[in-house]
Amino acid sequence: MIAMPRQMANAGTEFQARAPDLGAAGLDVTIASESVRRACGDVPLFERVLSAGLDADAVAREDRQRALDLVAWAAWRSGALSLRDDALRRLDAASLDVQRAAAAAVLRVPLEHLEEFCTRQAHDRYWWPGRSDANGYVCSVGGFRGLGGAWIRPPERVARLSEAGAFAVLVAEEWWRLDSDVWGSHLTLLGADAPASLAGSDADAGADDGVRLVISDDTHLAWLHVQDR
Structure with a gap:
């Protein structure tokens, strides 16, 4: 998309x-x-x-x-x-x-x-008036490095971090940190060790706030999506 x-x-x-x-x-x-x-x-x-x-x-x-x-x-x-x-x-x-x-x-x-x-x-860092027009998608991150993106392979795993707006993404045996909100997203390479602030299970299964970081094995992008509730 x-x-x-x-x-x-x-x-x-x-x-x-x-x-x-x-x-x-x-x-x-x-x-x-x-x-x-x-x-x-x-x-x-x-x-x-x-x-x-x-x-x-x-x-x-x-x-x-x-x-x-x-x-x-x-x-x-x-x-x-x-x-x-x-x-x-x-x-x-x-x-x-x-x-x-x-x-x-x-x-x-x-x-x-x-x-x-x-x-x-104050409680939804990803909201703006046009989010419904984007079907709940807030941003895409990563991308193929050969075309100016960040990653050499599609992401393999995502996990929620304890800090607001933060995720960990595993790509090619290295962890990346994603910080994000409605206006911006920033990736930082962390290295091979899993971050200490992992909040628990994989975040691609969803969370109570409806925020997901969606990945697939056929794309180098990860999509941040919010399900309105």
Whole structure:
């Protein structure tokens, strides 16, 4: 169904390619972009959604605190998973209508769904308004290394880790760690030893929250799927 690794929330989303300028707010976008890169985010996407937020809140171009809010939301939206908690705190604190409109513009969540998005993210890190349109699929990860992916063989086993959004995947006798949420996914090679934080049995059998990492012996991809309940 999905040829290459991707986040389904990005499918069909158009972003204006434009380099943002936050110099008047005392922020260096080049430094921010490098921080996003180190956090495994997509830098072009970060800059595009940040520009969308500035279009929705022009005051943020000169207001450092509001600019920092936009940077945090844009970094998370671009797949920098380590910014998730900070971005959600800033969403909770956003009270002005213009700030919430800017957050919706950055996240590409319709403004009328922003409150629901924030509420659901508290207990479902994979929810966005279009998930049902994707038949519950959130992302695909891995892929054939010869075509730019991560793995030389199809994954053989998946297991749930104790940390939120984390899985272990066994591929060619090596374990990989997957960290994931609605906007981003990141694979880290762990090596031959099974991770100490394995939560128990294989996760491909499903879990109480309906989240599965689905694998097959005829593809190098693993699909993260959520069954709504």
